[in-house]
Structures are given as structure tokens and as C-alpha cells.
Amino acid sequence: MxxxxxxxxxxxxxxxxxxxxxxxxxxxxxxxxxxxxxxxxxxxxxxxxxxxxxxxxxxxxxxxxxxxxxxxxxxxxxxFNLADSSVFTGHARPEITEAVAARLALGAQFLQPTEDALVVAGELARRFALPSWQFTASATNAVSEALRVARGATGRNLVVLFDGHYHGHADETQAIRAVDGAAVPQWAGILPGHVSGITFAVFNDIESVDLLLRTGRVAAVLTEPAMTNHQGVILPSPNFHSDLRRATREHGTLLLLDETHTQMAGPGGLTGRWNLDPDMVILGKSIGGGVPVGAYGMRSELATFMETDGWGATGGTLFANALQMAACRAVLVEVLLxxxxxxxxxxxxxxxxxxxxxxxxxxxxxxxxxxxxxxxxxxxxxxxxxxxxxxxxxxxxxxxxxxxxxxxxxxxxxxxxxxxxxxxxxxxxxxxxxxxxxxxxxxxxxx
Ligand SMILES: Cc1ncc(COP(=O)(O)O)c(C=O)c1O
Missing domain, CATH: 3.90.1150.10 (Aspartate Aminotransferase, domain 1)
Structure with a gap:
């Protein structure tokens, strides 16, 4: 048989x-x-x-x-699913429930900042060693904004993804690698034009990355530190991250690490565990303890860009609202110690x-x-x-x-x-x- x-x-x-x-x-x-x-x-x-x-x-x-x-x-x-890595905190965690209930009673949505945001940004800065943070309603939104910032700051169009990636359901990241290596839309309704800024490399193959970076047209490499969205886990080979950092630096390309899933590895995700050195980190899922939220952190040079031209990369009426920030504060300060x-x-x-x-x-x-x-x-x-x-x-x-x-x-x-x-x-x-x-x-x- x-x-x-x-x-x-x-x-x-x-x-x-x-x-x-x-x-x-x-x-x-x-x-x-x-x-x-x-x-x-x-x-x-x-x-x-x-x-x-x-x-x-x-x-x-x-x-x-x-x-x-x-x-x-x-x-x-x-x-054992944790809602696909989005409730590492467990369900109905009392500290989060209480913080969210208290915030709801005081108003959830103002389109104005609340002090919780400052605590959350400070805590993420400590954990991921990146000084400046922005918040959205999901990791998908955070990826979209981070890519805009990367393109705006570098003045370049292309983004390198790895075959087998998943970074959320924004049109441009719903690209898959065709047999000939080209980026094509994954689903009906996504146009070839939506994915025309994407180009593909192969994880653990630094040559395939180098080849693309040498064009001088790549704004960013976006990857999970370990791939978690393609039939289990694909671990980086021992030198892959140091090679990736060297190559991106050499060619003026930004390195964006998406820790939406891998954040569960440690307080600072795999960035902290493996001492990685990204230009931006993207988060979501579990940092809200069940409340929808996304976040991205960046180096001070990118924050400076956002102070001037880059602020237009952001925006969502419900992004970074008081409820999200209260949930994140409880998660990061009281629960995910x-x-x-x-x-x-x-x-x-x-x-x-x-x-x-x-x-x-x-x-x-x-x-x-x-x-x-x-x-x-x-x-x-x-x-x-x-x-x-x-x-x-x-x-x-x-x-x-x-x-x-x-x-x-x-x-x-x-x-x-x-x-x-x-x-x-x-x-x-x-x-x-x-x-x-x-x-x-x-x-x-x-x-
Ligand atoms: C690595 C990674 N980035 C981004 C996302 C998008 O998260 P969300 O669906 O919460 O926007 C996911 C979702 O699974 C993910 O695995």
C-alpha cells in the first residue's frame, strides 16, 4: 500500500x-x-x-x-492554536479585561492620544531597541504603513519578500512567487499593478537577495526572522541574518522584521533573542491581548523622516485609539512580563x-x-x-x-x-x- x-x-x-x-x-x-x-x-x-x-x-x-x-x-x-498566535496571553485575561472595561467606561475613541500610548511605545522601545513607534488596527495595516515609510525614506520602489511569506492581506503583500520568480497576485481582485513593487528572493539564499539589492532599486527587505506561515517553521541558517544585515546595509536597503508571530519567542521577539538589528519591526496580534492592534517601530532616522514628509504614510480613524492603547499597556506592563x-x-x-x-x-x-x-x-x-x-x-x-x-x-x-x-x-x-x-x-x- x-x-x-x-x-x-x-x-x-x-x-x-x-x-x-x-x-x-x-x-x-x-x-x-x-x-x-x-x-x-x-x-x-x-x-x-x-x-x-x-x-x-x-x-x-x-x-x-x-x-x-x-x-x-x-x-x-x-x-494550542492561540487564534493563530494572536492570544499568547490566553483568553479573557483579567488584567486585560479590567483595563479594557475601565477604558470603555471612560471613552474608547477620540482621535486624540491618551497617556497609555506613551507607556506602550516606551515598553516596545525597551524590548525591541527601536526608539520610535506608530500604531494601527492590525499587523496588516502596520506592514502597509511600514512599507510606505521605507519607500518614502529611501526614494526607492521595490520591496523584497521571501517565497512562502505571509505579511497580512494588504493587496501588495498578497503576491506569490511564480515559477519564473515573478510576483503575481494571489487572489482574484488583486491586480498585477498592486504587486508590481514586489520582487522575490529565496529564504536562506543570500545570493538571491544580493542579486536584487545590487540593482540599487530596493527600498526594503521584509521578512519574518524565522518564517512561520508556510507549513510550519523555516529557521534561518546560522549566518543568514548577519549576511542579510550586511547586504542590506551595503546597498542602502532597509531591513524590516515582521514579528507579528515570532513576538511570542521572547519579550523582544526574535530580534531580542537572536540580537538582530533591524531598521523597523512590525507587531500585531498578541500585543493587544485580543483587541485588534498593530504597531511598528523604527530607527531615529526614519522617525525624523516621519516628522517631516513621512507622516502621510499613516492614518486610520480607529488606529491607535484609547481602547487599543489600554489593552496594549495591560498586556505589556502587567501580563507578558x-x-x-x-x-x-x-x-x-x-x-x-x-x-x-x-x-x-x-x-x-x-x-x-x-x-x-x-x-x-x-x-x-x-x-x-x-x-x-x-x-x-x-x-x-x-x-x-x-x-x-x-x-x-x-x-x-x-x-x-x-x-x-x-x-x-x-x-x-x-x-x-x-x-x-x-x-x-x-x-x-x-x-
Ligand atoms: C507574519 C505576519 N504578519 C502580518 C500578519 C497580519 O496580521 P493580521 O491578520 O492580524 O493583520 C500575519 C497574520 O497571520 C502574519 O503572520
Missing amino acids: TQKFGVTQVRVEALRQRETERFERARPKSAQLTARAHPRMARGVPMAWMSSLYEHQPVWVESGAGKWILDVDGHRYLD DDVYDNAARLGARLADGIDVVSIEAGLPWRAHRLFNRSGYCFSGTQPTNAAEARTQLHPSLWALLRVYGGNRGVWEAIEGSGPAAGIDHTEADVDHYLHTLRSLVHELVS
Whole structure:
């Protein structure tokens, strides 16, 4: 029988069908809500992307508390997805809830600054060693503005992205690399002109970057310090970041690090953990503790540009509002304190060690991805160094099985192409519960 990554497709399909039926049978209220929603909302959800995150029907939520999610059918899940890295703080964290409630009572939206912004900018400056910060309503918005600033400040048009990137859903970053290396729109509705300022290099291949930078037309290289949006984690090779910094400096190109996901690695994200030296850092997701927010920090030269011509790069009526700033202050000053990251990283390593052990014991080639609090599945066992290699890890039906199997046993698995991650409320026992569920699935897959 044909096998892929050590398991037969027939067995994967049989288990997936059994588990999906069980999953959907046990969630009649979610099914009813989705059916009711269909005429009102495309794909039965308030944002169509939600329905494509999982193969099973949408699961409607009642509430969340810490590491737990409760659905409308009364099922409780240990959350290892953290809403795709956007609630590292856990759900309904009291300090954040109280700060947000207090701010709402005092007014949430003025289009005028509140003092919380000063505290938040100061704290981010300390963590990321960049002096000046701006705020938006999402990381997507922050990326858009950061790219405008980079182009405005350098007077150049092009931006280098790495194949396999994801930096949000602004038109220009919804570009993918075609076989011939050109940037093409990823979705209907995005014009070739929208992505005409994008050019692609290959992660971990400094020559491919150098080649583009030598044209003297590149305003910025935008990358995650470790890629997290393409079938798990793609780690930088040992010299990649120092080479990237050298090459960008040499050619007058700005280096923008998007730490929207990797911020969970440490108080200053991977910038801090790995002592990186970017010109700008982009943040979002977890720094709002569930309140939508984005941020970007920059060197003083870029801040000077913003003082004069560059201010026009910014703007959103609801950006940097009082509610966002109150949430961020509570997150950064009261909740995501320096030491919580180490504990989450320890649990992430426990997840990764456990995935390796379960796989080895079962004779499977699978090995774990490792990135501080975050793990994942490298099904072939060979860690990818770029997106093309990562694409060879694709096994959508196996991923769908992992997800429903966990769901039926109280584990909320990461979205496809991502990986389970520990938040600040998780314990060793939670990780062990995850691994126990995995072991039981693997046993069924290989026996
Ligand atoms: C690295 C990175 N940047 C930016 C974004 C966009 O974040 P948002 O969807 O919150 O705007 C994401 C979303 O997953 C991301 O992974």
C-alpha cells in the first residue's frame, strides 16, 4: 500500500472520515448556527476565511478563559492554536479585561492620544531597541504603513519578500512567487499593478537577495526572522541574518522584521533573542491581548523622516485609539512580563520533544519544528530551509485528521500549515495531554 510520511492514505482517510462524522454529530448547535448564517454571511461565517481554516464545519464559540475555549455545544478545548498566535496571553485575561472595561467606561475613541500610548511605545522601545513607534488596527495595516515609510525614506520602489511569506492581506503583500520568480497576485481582485513593487528572493539564499539589492532599486527587505506561515517553521541558517544585515546595509536597503508571530519567542521577539538589528519591526496580534492592534517601530532616522514628509504614510480613524492603547499597556506592563516567555518556551520544547518521541517510537519519519513556544510537524523529518522545501511537507488530509482527532478529545489544534504553540497559561500537564492524544492517533495510524 502506498505510504506518504510513513502512513497509508487509506488509513488516514478511514480515520478522518470516522473522526469527522463524530466531530460533526457532536456539534449540532454549531451546525444550526452555520446553516442559519449561510444566507446572511458568505460561507456561513462573518469572515469567509474562517471557514477555510479547517476542513470540518465551523465551531461557534461560547467563551474562552485562559487556555480554554468553550463551544456552543458545551465542548471544552485546550487551545494550542492561540487564534493563530494572536492570544499568547490566553483568553479573557483579567488584567486585560479590567483595563479594557475601565477604558470603555471612560471613552474608547477620540482621535486624540491618551497617556497609555506613551507607556506602550516606551515598553516596545525597551524590548525591541527601536526608539520610535506608530500604531494601527492590525499587523496588516502596520506592514502597509511600514512599507510606505521605507519607500518614502529611501526614494526607492521595490520591496523584497521571501517565497512562502505571509505579511497580512494588504493587496501588495498578497503576491506569490511564480515559477519564473515573478510576483503575481494571489487572489482574484488583486491586480498585477498592486504587486508590481514586489520582487522575490529565496529564504536562506543570500545570493538571491544580493542579486536584487545590487540593482540599487530596493527600498526594503521584509521578512519574518524565522518564517512561520508556510507549513510550519523555516529557521534561518546560522549566518543568514548577519549576511542579510550586511547586504542590506551595503546597498542602502532597509531591513524590516515582521514579528507579528515570532513576538511570542521572547519579550523582544526574535530580534531580542537572536540580537538582530533591524531598521523597523512590525507587531500585531498578541500585543493587544485580543483587541485588534498593530504597531511598528523604527530607527531615529526614519522617525525624523516621519516628522517631516513621512507622516502621510499613516492614518486610520480607529488606529491607535484609547481602547487599543489600554489593552496594549495591560498586556505589556502587567501580563507578558519578561519571565513568562521562558516558561512558554520551555513548554514549546516539551511539545517538540514529545512529538519527536511519539514519532520515533512509532517508526514514523515525522519530526518537530522548534521555535521557542511553538512546535509543529515536519512530516518528512527533514527540516525545510526554504519555502520550496517546506511545500514538500504538505499533507492536507493528515493535517485535517490531526485536527478533528484532537477536537474530539478536547485539543484545539493549530490551523493547517501552522503548529501547536504554548501560551502563558499552559502547564506541563496540558502539553502531556496534547502528546497523549497524539500518541493515541499515531497508534491508530500505524497499528
Ligand atoms: C507574519 C505576519 N504578519 C502580518 C500578519 C497580519 O496580521 P493580521 O491578520 O492580524 O493583520 C500575519 C497574520 O497571520 C502574519 O503572520
